[in-house]
Amino acid sequence: MTTAAGSTRQGATSRRRFDPETVRTDFPILARRMRGKPLVYIDNAATSQKPRQVIESIRRYYESMNANVHRGVYQLSEDATVAYEWGRAQIAQFVNAPSPAEVIFVRNATEAINLVASSFGDMVVREGDEVIVSAMEHHSNIVPWQLLCGRTGATLRVIPMDERGSLRIDELPSMLTDRTRIVSVVHVSNSLGTINPVKQIIRLAHDHDVPVLLDGAQAVPHGPVDVVDLDCDFYAISGHKMFGPTGVGALFGKRKWLEQMEPYQGGGEMIRSVTFAKTEYAPIPAKFEAGTPNIAGAAAIGAAVDYLQKLDWDAVAEHERELLAYAQEKLTAIDGLRLIGTAEEKIAVVSFIMEGVHAHDIGTIADQEGVALRTGHHCTQPVMDFFGVPATARASFAFYNTKDDVDRLVDALGKVREVFG
């Protein structure tokens, strides 16, 4: 498993080349024209586009399988249950979870982290304890822990980073104390593209018996991960960032933790028996899935995994590395352009600022050229503060992007210079 962000990256060059043109036709939206020009979609870190197979899966579900899961005795309900549980098994396989029962369906990575901060946090964190995150976290991996710290009187500590946007892992050993209850870090940074040395982080934390949550939302779109090899305790992923639909994500959790944790929400589906005196919870994963879930979404995330598993990930990783190198080369050649985030290990995400031009203006002008890229703080305000910029423009690539997309971006930035001089 050699992937851009995978846990066992070896940097090997695939013998087969990946040609993005062979997959672009699978993504109907990529054929759209925007402002009279072919759409260039390079905002994949915000959300990825969906292949026809995923879109079809949603249609097929509602046309032929729709019923509620885990309750009807009739065939249709059984079909819906099979589709839902197939989605879970697909995720389990994609992240190499030992068992599908360790995969909890949630709305998105944000909810996955909130679930852990609530159910696991409330179980282990007490006044005076410490929770460790990193300086490059998405707000979704900051705020749930701040809420937990507020509830319990614990303290949030932050692994610092350097000027290139790499974590200062050398600081971590001294931060891990007998008060540390959990480390929660991002596997791959959404605003900088940095691939963090998560195996090393996990090893250090485990030396102190501290469990680790990885926010994997930006990692899985760039290749399968292996939660067993990583030995992480929790792994959060988002369906819509990995070519699946919005509104569904997953949390992997080690069985030993999930079984000890209290439910996150109460309701139907998650119970074994209810009386007004006492409720017994269902076993995992149902214990964490109160209420009717996003059944079509679960099936569609399964279809997305199916699609991804057919890709040659060695070749895809090589393609994405080439895109990154090409984009960095072309962009740094532009006068007054500065890259934000130049870590050695990166996925194909390029954040940048242009002298004298605010990112928001870059975004508007690029849009006029049919180029969709993100501008703003990317839900990582502390990262912006660290680099002393209010916002950046960010091009984030997926496997279906091409060097032509990079050229179109560069042309659009030329227009920015025309307007702003």
Next chain:
Amino acid sequence: MADLRELYQQVILDHNRSPRNFRVPDGANREARGDNPLCGDKITVYVRVSPDGKLEDVGFQGSGCAISQASASLMTSAVKGMSTAEAEEMFDAFHGMVTGENDTPTLPKKLMAFAGVKEFPARVKCANLPWHTLRTALADAGRTATTE
């Protein structure tokens, strides 16, 4: 590029490059902060209001996109010397223009440069931010205005 020139008019580019009244006025007695959480624009508007309710001096500081910076620069120039009621009226006219609710706003020519903003819905908040912030400063000093 026709649309873009509508948005990035010369007067807007000029005021972005060299914003007027980018300072804290002497004796400022009202101020408010404005945030656009969407893009990270942050400005603070300062006003010295006379005892009889005139905006004797108006200034701003902060960082943001060309539209918000130019809007702040032109706004501070336009409302200086007005009564709070007049400034409030101008807020309404400006707001109506950039949201497209008012096709015939009564505004100084320079502020009409922002008429093109209505074609760019994502940028309406940028143009409005300084005005919201001014209104907050006049109404309730110390509060933070937000575009959200």
